[in-house]
Amino acid sequence: LEVSLAELLKAFGIGAAAVTLGVEWVDWLARRLSLRRGARGPLKEVLFFPSPSACVEHLYAPAGALSCSCPLPHGVDTPFARLLGHLLSAGATLDLCVFSFSNASLSRAVLLLHSRGVAVRVITDREYMTIVGSQIGTLRRAGICVRHELSNAVHMHHKFVLVDGKKLLTGSLNWTVTAVQSNKENVLVTEDPDLVGPYQEEFCRLWEASDPTSQNQSDCHQGTAGSQ
Ligand SMILES: [Zn+2]
DSSP states (O other): OHHHHHHHHHHHHHHHHHHHHHHHHHHHHHHHHHHHHHHHSOOEEEEEESOOOOOOHHHHOTTOOOOOOOSSOOSOOOHHHHHHHHHHTOSSEEEEEESOBOOHHHHHHHHHHHHTTOEEEEEEOTTGGGSTTOSHHHHHHTTOEEEEOSOSSSOOOOEEEEETTTEEEEESOOBSHHHHHTSOEEEEEEOOHHHHHHHHHHHHHHHHHTOSSOOOOSOTTTTSOSOO
8 A cells, every 4th residue: 555655646746747847838838929929019119218328330330340449338239229220220201209309329310311311300399499409400401301389389399200100219208418328218119000100190290280381281191101
């Protein structure tokens, strides 16, 4: 009787191990499947600022084999580098709605996209346009379309960007050096059409509402990849 009990316990132990292994295998399989599902699903990313300082020269010239000799750390993936990478991924359109725009690195990115033929549209705050350090004048001189809230009474306080009409970056971040390097800020990046769609509609609504001539009301969707 004792022997059979020992055998029974042994068998039970093996059975328990098999059940444990089975559970772990099922768990492993479930995680693999959910990872695969995630890879197929729309992009989701959250960036928090301030961002550590690091060299981003390679992002402006990805094909350039030149090694940068600036004193900043190289090869570091920072929130700012991620943000810049998303912006520079634009191939057709960039619709930007931002209250304050004085960050020269971000201005350089927008100018680079413009020079590549990307259709750039910028909506900014009326008062901020003329503030010292604002990049808006630089963008306008380069031929980029910039509009501002026509009313004096309210601010255009949004901070969001639409890349090719299918990727949205939105959050608290103004396009200033202080916001990027010092402030506690957040940016959400998504390609979820349920979120991108309303933002694209809002951009178009504001673009038309900010048209000083109120003539070209039909060109809003020009160039924006049909995300509607
Ligand atoms: Zn460098």
